Amino acid sequence: MARETCRKTVLPNHMRILTERLGNVRSVSLGVWFLAGSRDESSDERGISHLIEHMVFKGTKTRTARQLAVDMQTLGGNFNAYTLKELTCYSARVLDTDLDSAVHIVADMLHNSTFNDADLRTEKRIIAEEIKGYLDSPDEVAFDLMAKAALGSHPLSNSILGTSNSLAGLGRKEIRRTLRKQYTSGRTLVAAAGGVRHDQLVSLVKKAFDFPRSNKYLPKPVRVDSSSRVRSKRKMGISQVHLCVGCKCEPYAGSKRYVLKVFNTLFGDGMGSRLFQKLREEMGLAYSVFTFVLPYRDVGLFGGYLAVHPKNASRAMDAFYGESEKMLKEGVTRKELENAKSESKSALVISLENTSNRMSRLANIEIYLGRHVSVDHALNQFDSVRESDVMEMASKLLQPSKMSLGVVGPISRSEMKSLVR
Template sequence: MSGSVQRTVLDNGVRIVTETLEDLRSASIGFWVDVGSRDEGAEQQGICHFIEHMMFKGTDTLSARDIAERIDAVGGQLNAFTTKEQTCFYARVLDQHLDRAVALLADMLLHSRMDPADVEKEKGVILEEIRMYEDTPDELIHDLVAEAALGRHPAGRSVLGTEQSVRAFVPEQVREFVRTYYTGQRLVVAAAGRLDHERLVEQVARLFGGLPPGDRPRRSSPVESEFRWLVRGKKTEQAHLCVSSPGLEAGSPHKWPLMVLDTVLGGGVSSRLFQQLREERGWVYSTYSYHTALADTGYFTVYAGASPDKATSVLELIEQELASVAGSGIREDELRRAKEHLKGSLMLSLESTSQRMSRLARCELTGETYLPADEVLARIEAVTVEQVHRLAASMFLPDRYAYAAVGPVHWKTQRRLAAAG
């Protein structure tokens, strides 16, 4: 599917980016607010995520039940999520219901009640979410490694906040945060599917034209980690392990070799880590790698879950694989396989209007040029073995690794972490 991409900026800074796909009968719409957990103050930790929840609790004219019934009545999907740098509210509907979805999302963002009783009730919900997260070690480990890798950097904090910070939220504090950050220059409206760009612009202008412009975020914080390894002891069957190295910031021109490197190391069942740790030795069930790109920094992470008695060996093998790719690079057959994997994943993702909508929004928010699919495929195809090797050699430096572990971590593993960190 090839679509027509258009962009309009309103007088107050609201950006509308769309991709029209006439052959479809559905559309995805997302309202992306350029504020996330890294933008919160010390006493506001978790407030972006809290606001995301509160937007579904009722507006001046609609109850929470009304919101749910309105989207169900048109067979649509409505949801939201919060990241370290953005908060997104989105819907997927049939094309003839797009106007309704836009109006509903606008009502939620502009007229949410933030009722004191609802605020208190939602505190309890989120406190349970935090506790559930604590009981999910294969999720908790990723917050821990972010803290180990980024230290005092604001992106090192959990998106959920802490029990103490969430308990302290009051309605006026929440409303003030919305007034400060839910402004024109921080709002990106992205849509993909069967739609009319000008009609959407007209509707967004009518609904959001009164938003104050505000300002765009200026994000630049030093990474000052006071610790290189963190361990959370828990009574679990597995030890969950992460090794992290410095990575690339969002929009880096080196992201294409990084995508290949990530795929070769831990991007699938043919990856080095999966083959070495699971297929060859049987030490793990799950292992993978990923990269987190932020406005001013980034970090690359390898995850593995293993029995406690194998944890030290798993850590050592991960380090060996990182050292191998940093020292010798990757093979031509690995390069070709990674490219085909990435190109296949891209083309499959283009069958989803939600994925297309998200790609539009992320390019707009990071300042990247939105590339058509053919150009993305060409960028991937242009990656060379030498580019991947240079990038790996610059990233995988043992004295810059950060480590995290959750579970019944054996004293030998802790000693190994301490020696490495």
Template structure:
């Protein structure tokens, strides 16, 4: 096979309606396909909606010799009730333990035998199962990954085995104060709302959760309209759709016709707690602090301005906070700002890790810099640099099939549309100095919550 050849016969019909493919069940009704873009910076993006409501998106990049294939489910930790807390992450572990066709060893050895890799991750709003393989091994990856997502058996013995693994994972997380402080901050802002909980769930609910609870969560949440299949690399869209339909034949995802689930609504907005200080006392060598506030949701038109503002404040080595706190004063090894965005809420925060005796100075400098930008705004030179960082990091992040596959799925699941690369770059270019400064004046003047992990007590940060 030549380097530029495709692993499947090429489809030259363009936009088409895929009819009966010879596969019973899911293949017996018509699926609607359309081309979303022919991106000059990438390949041809196509989208098919199967009769069940499951969506298949691909980006064909003939120059590649690999393919990244993912099954994305619009279910995350925020979809759990209190007794279910940790169920989405529990499932992420369990689905690799065996199906009606494959054992856990069959699943791992099948992909590893061809030099591929598989993994999964759970977030607060979705779960992803993915594989990366050579283009010629894509049919195998599709069959294995669709099988484990659609038809896991959740054996009682496997539930108990993975319960122990997850409890160890939670314990390991508790031993990483640099990670723990982010969860502490989320709890300070969101309180008992699911967005304020650990994705892995608390030890109590993971310990108490029964197989029946997990099975019920699985079958109620892992339904075809909630699922997006995405693939990027050297592939043919029509062949991918055919293989997905074959892999799902006779499984619980081979269902009656339905419409795809809409993306999460942005209203009503999540209610957040008043600004507060939370301290986790630990005898650590370094203090970990996060100072931040509620911000904007992911569909807010100001998200491009927020990206630029974040770059200026703490998005790199040339940012204000890095220069002031690390380069000029040597107070911290790590200092950065970040923005997290959900369907109906968001966060903006600054993280720093420093010696316990330097915490007060670091916080004073951080608050002073945020107040300065809120009052005076950023400069034209900083605006240009912040926009350049946003555009560059986005385009450079599309240099592998995994990131392109993720872009397809996130566009479909989180935004309901795939913004072309050129349009996104144009939106960043359109951000003005007034856009950034207006947002900074509003956002950075908000009351800030503080989360601290280190050798302190609550009274050490009393105002």
């Protein structure tokens, strides 16, 4: 790997600034990150983080929404924003010569948005349509049902979008209150990767941003309590049953996170994985079948997803559990392990040819680990994973009695419950 040039500055107000300079790259990917997301919302605030993300694009004291769009487009780059369970990010990718302009546009949005009542009503209608689109997406609903079953009352099980009812109660007063509480210096991190000069970005950030001062944000862990084994939604008018099975796993900073990645790759993430080969290539039961890992601060989720004809739901879940039992009984081959390690390393390296991915990695590692992790170190960690490590992880995760299931489709509740082992 090429030598990484990463730098970090912590301002007196506890705002963090991180950069990774890449030679021969003319673009810069910039991200302004806030340690705030849907997990930080109370029951009557559900969806407010996502609503704020929408509203900052609707105009400021000096720019209309149209002028914001024109100013962004004039730079020829890309501006975006997204809300996650634990984080919110406002990002831009521009030429290195336009970094100054990009920083000031984002700062204007974050500090000077007007949150006009008419715009607020419009965005709430738009998000209401977004919620309808989500409810019409059985794969997404199945995942959320599984997460709710696995995580119980933990705030990570809350929907990022909120609900139509919660949105109705959100106004300018609630937005301002949330901004004062969550968009503070100790919760803010600015990251950039590409043709960026660290000292220049530090200078720009000092001048452009003035968030309420706070200490470094250290969220309190929340106990996870599973509420049920299965959550289901009978949905007619669709031709498949969507199944999402999962359980709690390592958090982002867990000591076995590299083992978890290799295990996931081997068991179900990719065309060469055991699940894909069994359920799709051999049995022909599903087009979409894969496993995933979603790590958070307190806990992670490991799970599998498949969509099948209703008459094949029981057979497909039997195959899932069967592959789990087979792996626990027979172990993994050295060839399988080496292939999974190679794929994990290649995926990391290839993803980092994109400056936006580099910026996101830089920010996430700082947020969750509090230190920089070089790519070479990560590759070495993958190389160090042993067969015994993978089997120990498998024995923790591939236990049917610990798994929760989310089901969406045209089958009865009794049939849905029968899918749990």
